[in-house]
Amino acid sequence: MSDSSPPRKRRTAGRITLNDVAREVGVSALTVSRFFNHPERVSEELRQRIGEAVSALGYVPNLVAGSLASARSxxxxxxxxxxxxxxxxxxxxxxxxxxxxxxxxxxxxxxxxxxxxxxxxxxxxxxxxxxxxxxxxxxxxxxxxxxxxxxxxxxxxxxxxxxxxxxxxxxxxHYDVGEMAVRHLLGKGYRRIAFVLNSAAGDFSALDRRDGYAAILEAAGLQPWNFVPSIGSAPFEAGKEAMETLMQGTPKPDAIIFANDNLAAGGLLAAQRMGLRIPDDCAVMGFGDYAFAHMLLPSLSTIRPPSxxxxxxxxxxxxxxxxxxxxxxxxxxxxxxxxxxxxxxxx
Amino acid sequence: MSDSSPPRKRRTAGRITLNDVAREVGVSALTVSRFFNHPERVSEELRQRIGEAVSALGYVPNLVAGSLASARSxxxxxxxxxxxxxxxxxxxxxxxxxxxxxxxxxxxxxxxxxxxxxxxxxxxxxxxxxxxxxxxxxxxxxxxxxxxxxxxxxxxxxxxxxxxxxxxxxxxxHYDVGEMAVRHLLGKGYRRIAFVLNSAAGDFSALDRRDGYAAILEAAGLQPWNFVPSIGSAPFEAGKEAMETLMQGTPKPDAIIFANDNLAAGGLLAAQRMGLRIPDDCAVMGFGDYAFAHMLLPSLSTIRPPSxxxxxxxxxxxxxxxxxxxxxxxxxxxxxxxxxxxxxxxx
DNA sequence: ACTCGTTATGTCAGCGCTAACATGCGCAGT
DNA sequence: ACTGCGCATGTTAGCGCTGACATAACGAGT
Structure with missing residues (x-):
């Protein structure tokens, strides 16, 4: 009866669209689109008027539609x-x-x-x-x-x-990092250099650092010395454990490279508790240069990645x-x- | 000549679409769409076949198109x-x-x-x-x-x-945090409590913490004591400056609340350099419980936000x-x- | 005057998907 | 057998925007 073409229900809320802006200014939608994407192709005068209409209406371009149309985002x-x-x-x-x-x-x-x-x-x-x-x-x-x-x-x-x-x-x-750490320690005269790697880390890169460590040490005719703390999850605690175990054993290392600064911080604290003098009794290196590395006592030598x-x-x-x-x-x-x-x- | 309807140039690369999957399986696109969005409305058998086609073709749903159509993302x-x-x-x-x-x-x-x-x-x-x-x-x-x-x-x-x-x-x-810190210190017997706030922080919340500090102190009949280091940008350095200035002046505070742990860490280090005993000469509180707070010497009392x-x-x-x-x-x-x-x- | 090129703007179709509505089928209830 | 309902699936029409192409207006060169 009433109407031959019943208007479909609109799906979207009354969001303001490009067309609304275009109608307001009296140009086509495409010109408004260009205003946003290629402003240099719109005349100075229109740019002015469109800009005003945009802020008057509070129009926010729909990037979803734009991306679909242009296949770019x-x-x-x-x-x-x-x-x-x-x-x-x-x-x-x-x-x-x-x-x-x-x-x-x-x-x-x-x-x-x-x-x-x-x-x-x-x-x-x-x-x-x-x-x-x-x-x-x-x-x-x-x-x-x-x-x-x-x-x-x-x-x-x-x-x-x-x-x-x-x-x-x-x-x-990361291989280079292990190498860099070892060279530094060798240069300072340390010879019995251990590497502490927390097994729990899914961080495969640490393995590369350890490989670099081992290679340089062997090239210098020295023995790599890997230590894996039993505590897997908490690096700070694992670092403590490593320091305690290594420094209570025989022989003792004269330097320890920790796979990261968290481990190293634990190591430093354990050393302090044990009354060890760092670096005289044992040098400590970390990796990461975390925010706290320079605040520790003694402050921590480490390798800073270009994060x-x-x-x-x-x-x-x-x-x-x-x-x-x-x-x-x-x-x-x-x-x-x-x-x-x-x-x-x-x- | 050749062709009456010159086919438009296709804009998109040969990306696999819903329709490709639908054609492969022999259903309509909508059914495949439902497979992703309302799997329970698709029969077990089709679900199986569509799933296979999807992984065979390596189809990845185009969320941009979906969002545009559904006005949701x-x-x-x-x-x-x-x-x-x-x-x-x-x-x-x-x-x-x-x-x-x-x-x-x-x-x-x-x-x-x-x-x-x-x-x-x-x-x-x-x-x-x-x-x-x-x-x-x-x-x-x-x-x-x-x-x-x-x-x-x-x-x-x-x-x-x-x-x-x-x-x-x-x-x-944040107001409560200032309050909490002061109550803690008052409970421990401290009376001359200073608050150090680094002006450079655009962090307005710190102001609320200071207000809470001041209010409780005044309620206890004590005088708020604000100190703003001149060093604006580096909190660690600013904390050092605050500790040095405050503890070399007269009268001295017997406790300092720093607006955050970075400032407090600087304060602790300065105190150590000055030969002060913390907390006997001066108690120190921070805010944030940053990762290093428990690694400092002495370890830092602080307030941990529920980050x-x-x-x-x-x-x-x-x-x-x-x-x-x-x-x-x-x-x-x-x-x-x-x-x-x-x-x-x-x- | 005429062509040509450049610039500013418009028309049309369609990006890939989904909401709304429509259809067709099987089955329970009478 | 027939109605009515629920379920699985299909048809249609856009969502809001931009690409390709078209067109109009204008000045420069011949």
Whole structure:
């Protein structure tokens, strides 16, 4: 009876759209679209009027629709082992800040060193057709490798530096870190150098550091000496245990390299309790240069990874790949950064 | 000549779509869509076959298209002052983990306590029609307030707890923290209690802590004693300066509350250098219970904010609001969490 | 005057998916 | 047998935006 074409129920709330702005100004929607994406192609006068209408109406561009239409988005996904740890936080910060300075958003997930969780995150991220993807290290599940290989967006692998792998690499070689620590200690005259590695860490990179340690030590004609505390979960406690066990045994080491600063801090505290003089009775080295390393007594010699720089450089490489920042040269695929040995009182 | 309807150039790469999967299985696209979003409405047999086709083809659902069509997304935006600081990292971690356990993704941005940066991030996030939005504290720009008020998605304010504000609140009252610290010190017999606040921090919450400190002290008939180090940017150095200045002056305080653990750590080190006995010559309290607080000498008494719990509870409230997890009750709007006083050697 | 190129703006279709509605089927109840 | 209901699946029409292409307006060069 009444009406031949019953109007469909509208699904969306009264959200303000490009068309609303266009109608207000008296131009086509496309011109308003250009106002946001290619402002230089809109005349000065219209730019003015559109700008006013946008803020008068409180229009917020719908990036979802835009991304669907253009098959591009300004989202970059990052999968990192953890957010709150002392190691990666700076990388995330540097990455996020550099990205957002260029109008890109960060989609973040943590994997806790689990390849499955990483794969889930990568899959979910790919659903958003992100502009690029950043993953940590090179230990991926087969599924992740397949997903990454099957996409044509830029992929960056950070923290580890593996020249033979295809994705853009931004990081350092953990092997070198072990080497750097040993050289430092050998140079200071230490000879019986132990390496303490907390088994619980899913952090495979620590194994590379230990390998570097062992290789240099053997090259110097000395014996590697690995110690794995029985306490797996709490690094601080594990570090204490390591110091106590090693320094109550015979022979004793004259230097201990801990796989990270948390372990080392535990070691220092145990040493203090045992009345040992650090570094005279035993030198201590850590890895990470965590915030507290310089506050300990004695302050901790350690190796500082380029956490922030990794995040920033990863972002730069991403932005270059996307053409968001100018480069005359092709995007650099291999980016090897330097760790820095920070010598303090404990060695 | 050749063809009456010249086929438009295809814009997208050969991405696999729902239709490809549907054709493969011999069903309609909608059935495949249901396979992902409402699997219980698809027969067991089809579920099986669709599942196989999906993994055979390596199909990854296009969440952008899905979000546009349904006007919903599984993205939640969070704007937080910083990522790498010791305070917020745990909150992000707890939030992210809880969200991702339920299939939601985290879009993250940091504001560095700048209302403008916060507003930019909120605006950009809103463009993604996120499922919910989380912001830190209640100090927003006017624009941010307008944006948040104009949306109908759940908004959660974290860290501060402001019962009179409209959004869901998950946090604690910093005022109470100041109070808690003073009560602890008064209970231990300290009477000349100073408060050290680093002016450079854009962290307004610290002001609330100081107000709580001052109020309780005055209520006890004692004089508040504020000290602002001249060094603005480096909290550790500023803490040293505060300790030196205060303990070389007359009269001296018998206890110092530092606005955060970084300042307090600097204070402890300076005290050690000056040969002061902590807590006999002067007690020291911090705020934050940063990772190193228990590793210092003497170990630092401090107040531990519920960082992780805030992140987790914020995520729970978001998920409840979205109906992603079951609740019989309406979503709790006010969530006041407890800080914990951690008594160690420095008081 | 005419062509050509450049710039500013508009028309149309469609990105990949899902809400609303429609259909068809099997089965219980009478 | 027939109605009515619930369940599995299909058809249609967009979601809000942008790409390709079209067009109009204008000045410069011949």
């Amino acid at each position: 300004r989202i970059v996904g990052m999968v990192i082992p953890n957010i709150s740890g002392p190691i990666f936080a700076n990388t995330i910060q540097g990455f996020s800040d550099t990205l957002s300075r260029h109008g890109y958003q960060l989609l973040l997930a943590s994997s806790y060193f689990s390849p499955e969780q990483e794969e889930n995150a990568v899959r979910a991220f790919l659903g958003w057709s992100p502009a690029a993807l950043v993953v940590t290290s090179h230990f991926h599940s087969e599924g992740t490798e397949k997903l990454l290989a099957g996409t044509d967006i830029p992929v960056v692998e950070i923290w580890d530096y593996q020249p033979e792998r295809a994705p853009i690499q931004v990081g350092f070689q 922030l720089a990794i995040g920033e450089m990863a972002a730069l490489r991403v932005l270059e790949s996307l053409g968001a920042i100018a480069t005359t040269l092709p995007v650099q695929r291999l980016n090897r950064l330097e760790c820095q040995l920070v010598e303090r009182e404990s060695t | 599984r993205i939640v935006g969070m704007v937080i002052p910083n990522i790498s600081g010791p305070i917020f990292a745990n909150t992000i971690q707890g939030f992210s983990d809880t969200l991702s356990r339920h299939g939601y993704q985290l879009l993250l941005a940091s504001s560095y306590f700048s209302p403008e940066q916060e507003e930019n991030a909120v605006r950009a996030f809103l463009g993604w029609s996120p499922a919910a939005l989380v912001v830190t504290s209640h100090f927003h720009s006017e624009g941010t307030e307008k944006l948040l008020a104009g949306t109908d998605i759940p908004v959660v304010e974290i860290w501060d707890y402001q019962p009179e504000r409209a959004p869901i609140q998950v946090g604690f009252q 992780l719990a805030i992140g987790e509870m914020a995520a729970l409230r978001v998920l409840e609001s979205l109906g992603a997890i079951a609740t019989t009750l309406p979503v709790q709007r006010l969530n006041r969490l407890e800080c914990q006083l951690v008594e160690r050697e420095s008081t």
